[in-house]
Amino acid sequence: SPSDEVRNGPYVYPKGPYEHIQANKGRAEAMMWTVERVDGGKGFGFTGGHFHDNWGNEPFRKVVLNAMVWLAGLDVPEDGVRSSISKDELDANLDPKKR
Secondary structure, three states, X not given: OOOHHHHXXXXXXXXXXXXXXXXXXXOOOOOEEEEEOOOOOEEEEEOOOOOHHHHHXXXXXXXXXXXXXXXXXXXXXXXXXXXXXXXXXXXXXXXXXOX
């Protein structure tokens, strides 16, 4: 679940922190979910992609790649989708931050 720093941060929009969010500190939260409809349609939602450096974390990347393979109707490898990326590759197309 999100840290208290995230829950209390100045960037909580529009005017947080919110009472109901503060009241639920420490509770487990889902950051990814899937659905498979009876007609075969599939979907997944994921809330973890906002912090760019997360994509450099192999288990983080693997769970998203596994979900994409599953969505495509393919078999997910037993050990999951393997991928690697260097810090330079990860940062290659980042736009400079405006200050």
